[in-house]
Amino acid sequence: MSESSVRAVGWARSLPIDSSVKAARDWARERLRALGWTTDAPDTADAVLLTVSELVTNAHLHAHSDAQLILAWDNRCLHVVVHDASPALPTPRSPDNESLGGRGMLLVEALADSWQSRRCPYGKIVTACFRPHLVHQEDDASS
Template identity: 70%
Template sequence: MEGSSLRAVGWARSLPLNSEVKAARDWAREHLEARGWTSTAPQTVDAVLLTVSELVTNAHRHARSSAQLVMMCDDRCLHVSVHDRSGDLPVPRAAGTESLGGRGMLLVDAMADTWESHPCPHGKSVSACFRAPDAGTPEGDAPAPHQ
């Protein structure tokens, strides 16, 4: 829309390889509480926190790098992005029934309204979008398919 502007707020945090994923979840929860999401959209908060856990864990475990966690909220969505130093893009895959891991991106795919990954200088970024509690979906404006 010509002449319109987007109002957004964002936060960023670096999580070194030796940091605990709980620190990322606690940090994200603080910002969601400040936005009122814990009372207006507790299920979405749970989905966001699970996604933060999975994306930061993937950065630490698979990329063996620190994780740069960014959350940005506009009038329509909360965008959660994690950048790491690996250029290998994540792919949801079925994990064996005996496997303890391997389900992270399947969980992100199930929890987020949309998600995507893309290579960038010095690694990749994986982003998930969660519809804001008051941002209903007008008819014909369905979320984009998962990528």
């Protein structure tokens, strides 16, 4: 294998609009368990699960769409990707103190190492990347 090759593992799941966000979270938890994150990086695993909840909720509630959830681990970053049918991009906004909602993307921004959204031919994708604490230590050791 060449030096530029990336070793990755990934999973995908379609979540119809009538499915529960809990189903998405439970599915993601099993993938995190397979990676060892629930034991080795529980804080990061919790951040991923909260992000999955927020992004799938946004797809169902705001985009009025099914959600396609993809988790891809490339040995440096876990990419949490959600596709929905709306081309409207999410933006963090200042929450209204009187409102119960409006804080989802602020949470994602605070929890993820990075995030981005972009339009695609059939809607948009939102991607949040997470590096578990162990990866940060390895990065620091190689510096």
